[in-house]
Amino acid sequence: MASRTPPVATRSEDQRSGAERAPRRRLSVDERREQLIAVALELFSKHPPEDVSIDDIAAAAGASRPLVYHYFPGKQALYEESLRRAGQELAGRFEEPAEGPLSERLLRVMGRYLDFVEGHGPGFEALLRGGSVAASPGTNAVIDEVRRAAQEQILSHLAIADPSPGLRRTVRAWIANAEISSLDWLGERSVPREELQLQLVQEFVAAVTVTAAREPSLAVELAGFLAEEASGGPTGRLVRELAGLLGVPGLAEALGRLAAGES
Amino acid sequence: MASRTPPVATRSEDQRSGAERAPRRRLSVDERREQLIAVALELFSKHPPEDVSIDDIAAAAGASRPLVYHYFPGKQALYEESLRRAGQELAGRFEEPAEGPLSERLLRVMGRYLDFVEGHGPGFEALLRGGSVAASPGTNAVIDEVRRAAQEQILSHLAIADPSPGLRRTVRAWIANAEISSLDWLGERSVPREELQLQLVQEFVAAVTVTAAREPSLAVELAGFLAEEASGGPTGRLVRELAGLLGVPGLAEALGRLAAGES
Numbered sequence: 001m002a003s004r005t006p007p008v009a010t011r012s013e014d015q016r017s018g019a020e021r022a023p024r025r026r027l028s029v030d031e032r033r034e035q036l037i038a039v040a041l042e043l044f045s046k047h048p049p050e051d052v053s054i055d056d057i058a059a060a061a062g063a064s065r066p067l068v069y070h071y072f073p074g075k076q077a078l079y080e081e082s083l084r085r086a087g088q089e090l091a092g093r094f095e096e097p098a099e100g101p102l103s104e105r106l107l108r109v110m111g112r113y114l115d116f117v118e119g120h121g122p123g124f125e126a127l128l129r130g131g132s133v134a135a136s137p138g139t140n141a142v143i144d145e146v147r148r149a150a151q152e153q154i155l156s157h158l159a160i161a162d163p164s165p166g167l168r169r170t171v172r173a174w175i176a177n178a179e180i181s182s183l184d185w186l187g188e189r190s191v192p193r194e195e196l197q198l199q200l201v202q203e204f205v206a207a208v209t210v211t212a213a214r215e216p217s218l219a220v221e222l223a224g225f226l227a228e229e230a231s232g233g234p235t236g237r238l239v240r241e242l243a244g245l246l247g248v249p250g251l252a253e254a255l256g257r258l259a260a261g262e263s
Numbered sequence: 264m265a266s267r268t269p270p271v272a273t274r275s276e277d278q279r280s281g282a283e284r285a286p287r288r289r290l291s292v293d294e295r296r297e298q299l300i301a302v303a304l305e306l307f308s309k310h311p312p313e314d315v316s317i318d319d320i321a322a323a324a325g326a327s328r329p330l331v332y333h334y335f336p337g338k339q340a341l342y343e344e345s346l347r348r349a350g351q352e353l354a355g356r357f358e359e360p361a362e363g364p365l366s367e368r369l370l371r372v373m374g375r376y377l378d379f380v381e382g383h384g385p386g387f388e389a390l391l392r393g394g395s396v397a398a399s400p401g402t403n404a405v406i407d408e409v410r411r412a413a414q415e416q417i418l419s420h421l422a423i424a425d426p427s428p429g430l431r432r433t434v435r436a437w438i439a440n441a442e443i444s445s446l447d448w449l450g451e452r453s454v455p456r457e458e459l460q461l462q463l464v465q466e467f468v469a470a471v472t473v474t475a476a477r478e479p480s481l482a483v484e485l486a487g488f489l490a491e492e493a494s495g496g497p498t499g500r501l502v503r504e505l506a507g508l509l510g511v512p513g514l515a516e517a518l519g520r521l522a523a524g525e526s
Contacts, residue, residue, distance in 0.1 A: 135398055165453035172447065173440035180439045181432055190428035203473060210469045213504035219511045226517035231524045239521040241476035248482045254489035258502040261494045
């Protein structure tokens, strides 16, 4: 649609702001559209959508209000388009070469994910906390698409031809964990960022292990993954932390009794 | 407000439906209001909100459309009120006597939770999948309140005076797991209900164990909980399932190497 809109120059002079009246260089239609989206994304990242007006976007873009309306029917359309871009960018951050220990790949992915969360904090919160007046089927479709992309990326690293419903659920639930945990963390910062990053990866390893305990074919894959893990990596540290529990008075005995099946 | 509205009898005859014109027994104002909410809750449980009209509610209540509007300003208000009731009912299902092994208490709670999910399936899905046109700050406040009630109930069973941020996050993330998993399950029914119920409880035990591996004071509590667990209960079964992983070729060796800290 944008490429078929008449050039801005055809609009009457009095509709333009000062910045528009004296542009350093006239932007093409596509450039202007991209600029408006970029400016909107920046504003919607830093503020909840209800606090951003078309006037704010116009001012930040050095454009007039009518010019913004010339490209987008309204704030909601601009919000949804900037969200789509943010979603594409976030989905791209889940891409990771299939090399090295699995938990270290995921640690790198989570680093990029938390970069994104920090860089888009107020917008990320407004979007995922729910109750936003700007939530719509369009914004929810973007969220669902990012979740699906994350799930597929993670499943592809597990390299299992036909993931079971149980494993899909495990991955999906872990993605929800990452969302909820990063929302909490944005609000409270109760742990250092690196700690959250590590914990989420370890929680993934633990969740896959519990799933593998029910699924013999996944258990075989798990043995292969564990053989690749480094002792200094997230999984190695988790294994030693869990082994440390055996030193807690009474804990090893309780586990031994349960493992033996004695009531 | 409802108690100050004039009785229905003062309304003109032509505004009433047939059912209204010949009531078996005149309902009091409070009774009528409760009846409308109950009927709305029933309809909103069985259908997404966009498929339920004020006319549907009026017809199901044997009332006229103007009578419904007499009690509620519109469909959204009736939706939110019926949601509040459903939320209170759901929150009540998390209440459980503090007796017996922890995982068995949680298993009973999850049974009641899944009863609720099954009984309100389409409404539960429409509400939590996002993208509902009826989502609002009001509906989101109800969801948040139920999540908070669930979190507090579960923390109270853990009986830890001052839960750490890490433990609160673990519980919150597990609640998200229960939501996502029950949504998936409503759509796919890929595992029997009892299996999902058991898995969610086991995932809770696993998540708390991973958290305890980082938090010494929680580790001491964990030893206490495990000492109370029965070998035939969810935790006992989980321990044996995990122990079974040690029989998978290569897996015990990989864990041993990681536990020893050898790279």
